[in-house]
């Protein structure tokens with residue numbers, strides 16, 4: 669069995685929106701179940717964590733940035749980067765100990781804010797050509813590199829741009845790729861569907 673990995677989300681947004689807090693809580697709970705470490709790095713000391721994240725099991729808060737933490741072990745860190753040339757493979761589980769993600773809300777069209785981490789010089793791997801939410805990217809990476817039975821990227825079931833009914837008349841499309849569960853439904857953090865409905869009532873604005 670491969671050695672247990674560390675998953676780090678470098679929080680890059682100035683605030684910690686409800687969307688991110690639901691994504692981070694889902695990553696924490698899945699990391700705990702999978703027996704892997706999950707760090708949220710670059711968290712400003714003055715930032716008050718939302719209630720659902722304060723003290724949650726499976727989440728370790730780190731005020732330092734990833735560049736400072738791994739300054740002498742950069743080669744052990746793999747940046748999950750939508751612009752990388754190589755796709756992540758199960759063999760990368762032997763090569764890297766740490767998997768790094770941008771703590772960025774998805775945007776449509778994508779603004780390539782992952783470049784903020786790319787320019788720090790970490791080696792990058794892609795998870796296919798379509799933008800995923802941060803929790804999906806972590807979930808997919810864990811499936812590929814961690815555990816007894818690594819699953820190659822092309823064997824993971826996905827759905828792109830799923831539509832959700834927000835009321836009797838309207839539905840809204842989420843412009844991301846998600847892993848599907850046994851019934852073909854997108855796997856999403858607890859509470860996300862309600863938040864999508866709530867935000868669609870007042871317009872998504874920058875939250876996509």
Ligand SMILES: C[S@@+](CC[C@H](N)C(=O)[O-])C[C@H]1O[C@@H](n2cnc3c(N)ncnc32)[C@H](O)[C@@H]1O
Pocket residue numbers: 747748749750751768769770771772773774775777778779780781782783793794795796797798799800801802805
């Ligand atoms: C919601 S995505 C942000 C993408 C964003 N539009 C940007 O500006 O880069 C959050 C993080 O998930 C990871 N990610 C999402 N889709 C990915 C993909 N197809 N390949 C590799 N990493 C991905 C990256 O680490 C990215 O920083």
